[in-house]
Amino acid sequence: MNITQEQVDNLNAVLTININPEDYQPRVDKAIKDHAKKAKLPGFRPGMVPAGHIKKMYGKSILVDEINNLLSDSLNNYIDEQKLEVLGQPLPKVDDKKEYNWDFNDNFEFNYEVGLAPQFNLDFTSQDKLTQYVISVDEETLAERVKNIRRAYGKMTNPDLSADGDVLYAQLEQLSPDGSVFDEGINETTSVRLEQISDEAIKASLIGLKKDDTVVLDIQKAFGNDAAKVAGLLKIDEETAADLKSNFRLTVKNVNRLEESDLNQEFFDKLFGEGTVTTEEEFKAKITEEQESMLQQDAERKLQDEIYNYALSKVDFALPDEFLKRWLKATNEKLSNEELEGGYGDFAKNLKWTLIENKIIKDNNIEIKYDEVFSVAKQRLDAQFRMYSPQPLTEEQLGQYTVQYLQNKENANRIFEEVKALKVFDYIKSVVTLDNKEITRSEFAKL
Known part of the structure; x- marks a missing residue:
């Protein structure tokens, strides 16, 4: 042969x-x-x-x-x-x-x-400069988080009059142009969250209402022409919601209000475990620490995104594009030419980044160990569990879940690739110059 x-x-x-x-x-x-x-x-x-x-x-x-x-x-x-x-x-x-x-x-x-694969050189140096944001926890951010947590552990009440932040359980009837009820129109009993109303004048008209009060409203204006919100409210598809022009008559069936939980020991124990926090000051310190950690993660993701785009712009090389397009078509029979052309740009960007990753790993003898993969998987699972319950799992429970999670080959490969990317980001951060810039959460959100 x-x-x-x-x-x-x-x-x-x-x-x-x-x-x-x-x-x-x-x-x-x-x-x-x-x-x-x-x-x-x-x-x-x-x-x-x-x-x-x-x-x-x-x-x-x-x-x-x-x-x-x-x-x-x-x-x-x-x-x-x-x-x-x-x-x-x-x-x-x-x-x-x-x-x-x-x-x-x-x-x-x-x-x-x-x-x-193309041959290329990497020349990251201290002359390459990127911005690393340091996000501060301002009073507005802290107050918003405290309010959300207190409401999550609060109780539902039914006040006589509606106020901002309440939920109106109401009947919505579609009206004809002359103002009468459209007999064959939409007639839905649903929950209207006042905090989702974007038009301030309409929101004001829904405050101070009691059971059986009625209001005529422009539903598109009320929700800022957001077809998804209108569709969810009226239980119709988004295309129909986008074309909806009618006004609606809202009749209040009930006013629902989620009262915030009291800042007492029972509340603190539910959140952090018995006796861990005993005062409002300690509670706010804990929430501040949590927020700082989350904002640090947001800033890190922003930096990683900056590194990704900077590396792609700095390390410029060509790919065998025509071959790769033929290969994608050969391995994805249902892929149309339009889908191929529309998605090839992102595919090529990700492939270039993978080549950059592999070269950095190879040239710098970077190793990826199982305990590192296990640690990242454990962190990701811990974050997921905390989304549903502020009370964390024990180390033993979290470890057992992590072992089970990594027994799935797809999960293990995904976390391996994440650790690989993190090591590459860490390498680039160690070589380039990072300029720290302090910024508030609201300023960072605009980025």
Whole structure:
């Protein structure tokens, strides 16, 4: 067997594989004998079917299978031995002029297109400057978080009159242009959250209402022409909601108010465990610490995004785009040309970043250890659990969940790639210059 490589250009090559009978015959003979041992055919005892009979009946299909297996093994071995950095997978070149008898005496020739990874240099230095934001927890942020937590642990009441922040359980009836109820129109009993009303004048008209009061409102104006909110409120699809022009009559059925929990020991114990926090000052200190941690994570994600885009702009190289598009089409049969062209830009960006990652990992001998993957997986699970309950799991419980989570190969690969990216970000941060910039949460949100 002979494999040759023809370099088309720096990013594309063609591999030609020539296979002779002596290359595939031993594999085919073995496969036929193995098949004979397992075959169950009328007139023959199990395992006693002659190999010649198997060859006569199934020989060509066995030959095709073994040629394919030999091609796969040979391609992979050649790529490994030659240390070729290929992108995607080799694509067979179809040659309609070549015809084979498949009679166990053919000499075969197969051609494969391969896309090659580009060669490039990395030159990150201290001259490269990026902004690292330091976000402060202002009084507004702290007050908002405290309010949300107190409401989460509060109780529902039904006051006589509505106020800002209440929820109106109400009947909404679609009106005709003359102001009468549209008999065949939308008639829905639903919950209207006053905090979601974007028009201040309309919100004001819904404050101070009591049971059975009615108000006519422009529902599109009330929700700032947000089709998703209107659709959810009226239980219709978004397309219908976007085209809705009618006014609605709102009739109050009930006023619901979520009262904030008292800042007492029972509340503190529910949040942090018995006796951990005993005063309002300690409570606010804990919430401030939590917010600082969350804002630090937000700032870190922003920096990672800046590094990602900066690296892509600084390390400029080409990809074998036409080959990659053919490979994507070959491996995704349902992918349309429009979808391919629309999504290829993002695919290429992510592939370039992967190549940058791999080069940094290789050039700097960066290792990714299991305990690092376990630690990140544990952090991610802890954050998810805290979304549903402020009371954290014990270390033992969290460890057990993490072990189970990483037993799933897809989960393990995802966390591995995340750790890999974090190590690359850390490397780049250690080389470039980071200019710290203090900023408030509201200013950061505008970014």
